[in-house]
Amino acid sequence: MKLSVDKRILYFKVPGEQCTQETFQRAKERAEELGIKDLVVASTTGETGIKACEYFRGYNLTVVSHYTGFKEPGVQQMSLENREKIRKLGGRLLTCTHAFQGVERGIREKFATAYPVEIMAQTLRLFGEGVKVAVEISLMAADAGLIPHDREIIAIAGTNRGADTALVLQPANTTRVFSLKVKEIIAKPRLN
Numbered sequence: 001m002k003l004s005v006d007k008r009i010l011y012f013k014v015p016g017e018q019c020t021q022e023t024f025q026r027a028k029e030r031a032e033e034l035g036i037k038d039l040v041v042a043s044t045t046g047e048t049g050i051k052a053c054e055y056f057r058g059y060n061l062t063v064v065s066h067y068t069g070f071k072e073p074g075v076q077q078m079s080l081e082n083r084e085k086i087r088k089l090g091g092r093l094l095t096c097t098h099a100f101q102g103v104e105r106g107i108r109e110k111f112a113t114a115y116p117v118e119i120m121a122q123t124l125r126l127f128g129e130g131v132k133v134a135v136e137i138s139l140m141a142a143d144a145g146l147i148p149h150d151r152e153i154i155a156i157a158g159t160n161r162g163a164d165t166a167l168v169l170q171p172a173n174t175t176r177v178f179s180l181k182v183k184e185i186i187a188k189p190r191l192n
Contacts, residue, residue, distance in 0.1 A: 007184065015130070015189035017162025020048060023187045024055045027154050027166040030186050031059070034168065038148060040064055040141045042133050042157040046082025052156065052163070053089035062146040064137040065095045092146055099139040099174050100124075100132070120177075128188050130165025133157035135180065142171045149173065152183060164189050 010026050012019045031039065038060045043049030049063035063086050068076040076095070086093050100121035108118055124132035134155035141147045153171055158164045166186035172179040 009185050010187035011190040012164050012187065013190060015128070015159035015164045015191070017048075017158070017160075017164075019164035019187070019189070020051060020158070020162040023156060023158075023163040023166050024052065026186050027156055028056065030166075030168060030184070031154050034152065036152055036154055036168070038062075038151070038153040040134075040137045040147060040153060040155045041163065042137050043086075044077050044161070046078040046086060048158065048161070048163055049078075049086045049091060049093075050082060050089065053086055053091040057090065060092075060147070061090070062092045062094055062141045062144075064140055065093065067095055067097050070098075094137075094141055094144050094146055096140055096144065099136045099143075099177075128165060129159045130157040130163075130188055131167065131182075131185075134165055134167045135169070135182070138169055138171045138180065139174045139177060142173045147171055154186070159189060 039056055040062045041049060041052040043063050044066050053061060065078045083093055100117050104115045104117045108114055121132055124135055134157040138155045142149050147153050149171055152168055154166060154168055156163045156166045165188045167182055168184035170181040170183060
């Protein structure tokens with residue numbers, strides 16, 4: 001029995017949307033190798049979500065957007081047009097409170113202090129913004145019942161715009177956050 005697996009990790013010299021196509025390509029290759037059919041993708045405006053729906057046809061793809069009010073009270077950053085395109089392309093759309101924000105973010109802003117969830121988010125950012133977001137959207141999608149909790153998925157996220165990070169992970173619900181396991185890093189920016 002072989003005790004190791006030798007896989008390449010794609011490290012980008014710079015983060016951002018110019019990495020999207022290559023991130024998708026590597027994620028799809030790994031999904032095919034592992035037989036993974038469930039993916040979650042972060043998308044703020046819907047552009048990355050639409051590209052993902054086109055690229056990952058035939059997969060169970062969940063596109064996770066910012067919650068309404070993320071930047072400004074009552075404002076949704078993803079247009080209705082892009083939301084509809086994602087649905088027409090077969091993607092499922094999830095818009096809800098971010099797993100690493102919610103009430104604790106409000107407490108932090110009001111009292112200028114940090115609580116455990118914020119500390120978790122900052123710790124994940126040590127590996128890059130995309131790693132933090134990939135873990136977060138996986139928790140959110142599991143809570144919504146849009147991905148399985150009992151098999152590996154691929155989570156794709158990015159730094160600001162586009163996709164530059166892809167992980168293989170075992171998802172979990174937010175109440176079981178420490179059951180979530182990052183199994184592999186497929187791609188991420190080297191510089192944060």
